[in-house]
Amino acid sequence: MTGSIPIKTPEEIEAMREGGAILKETLDEMGKAVRPGISTYELDQLAEEIITSHSGAKPGFKGYRGFPGTLCVSVNDEVVHGIPSPDRILQDGDIIGIDCGVLYKDLYTDACRTFLVGDVDPDIQHFVKTTKKALNQAVKVVKPGNTIGDISAVIQKTIEQQGYSPVVECTGHGVGKNLHEPPEILNVGQKGTGPTIKPGMVLAIEPIANMGSGQVVTADDRWTVLSADGSPSAHFEHTVLVTESGCEVIV
Numbered sequence: 418m419t420g421s422i423p424i425k426t427p428e429e430i431e432a433m434r435e436g437g438a439i440l441k442e443t444l445d446e447m448g449k450a451v452r453p454g455i456s457t458y459e460l461d462q463l464a465e466e467i468i469t470s471h472s473g474a475k476p477g478f479k480g481y482r483g484f485p486g487t488l489c490v491s492v493n494d495e496v497v498h499g500i501p502s503p504d505r506i507l508q509d510g511d512i513i514g515i516d517c518g519v520l521y522k523d524l525y526t527d528a529c530r531t532f533l534v535g536d537v538d539p540d541i542q543h544f545v546k547t548t549k550k551a552l553n554q555a556v557k558v559v560k561p562g563n564t565i566g567d568i569s570a571v572i573q574k575t576i577e578q579q580g581y582s583p584v585v586e587c588t589g590h591g592v593g594k595n596l597h598e599p600p601e602i603l604n605v606g607q608k609g610t611g612p613t614i615k616p617g618m619v620l621a622i623e624p625i626a627n628m629g630s631g632q633v634v635t636a637d638d639r640w641t642v643l644s645a646d647g648s649p650s651a652h653f654e655h656t657v658l659v660t661e662s663g664c665e666v667i668v
């Protein structure tokens with residue numbers, strides 16, 4: 418992902434807000450549907466129904482580089498890109514990252530939340546909350562004049578302060594006409610480095626952390642990324658518009 422960082426037109430921004438609202442609705446419904454006993458395939462079907470119930474909206478991930486699902490579903494030690502399956506039944510105590518994209522009026526939005534399934538170990542809950550906090554802290558530094566490295570630095574600090582590990586291989590990105598556009602937004606980095614943030618940029622910021630080491634491996638399905646040590650992994654993502662004075666969370 419090299420090249421200049423696209424600046425969105427007012428029309429593109431409005432379309433992304435509309436697409437983002439569809440994606441927000443989808444993730445809100447996922448939060449209600451996640452429970453012990455449901456399969457990741459059922460979640461995927463539900464998400465696709467919700468997205469396609471809106472005229473002109475399509476799942477953003479389905480078919481992208483051949484990915485088969487509407488959702489990337491990553492359970493426990495799965496980090497990203499898990500494939501929905503009728504055989505993968507959620508169990509009490511699991512955590513699940515649900516990452517989803519919407520394509521609307523030729524523009525993508527991209528967001529992820531990690532949900533608790535039933536009664537989750539308090540230490541794992543704290544880990545999930547910390548990863549969510551990393552996203553919230555990162556959004557606070559998105560404003561014109563700051564840099565992409567400022568985002569990376571706050572993510573790394575928030576996660577490492579609690580003894581967890583950011584996953585270096587998985588990065589945020591610009592989003593718009595393409596699902597992945599410049600800039601690459603690492604989950605580790607130095608303040609004051611990288612491109613300067615400007616109004617009209619739209620960034621998908623996505624802290625991804627492992628409870629143990631940050632090392633990852635790819636499963637035999639060639640999609641699912643797993644923590645190398647089997648420790649739980651969490652992922653939160655917002656699509657964020659840079660405004661004149663700060664930013665607006667699109668989804």
Ligand code: MG
Binds near residue numbers: 516517527623
């Ligand atoms: Mg995503």
Ligand code: MG
Binds near residue numbers: 528590621623654
């Ligand atoms: Mg993304």
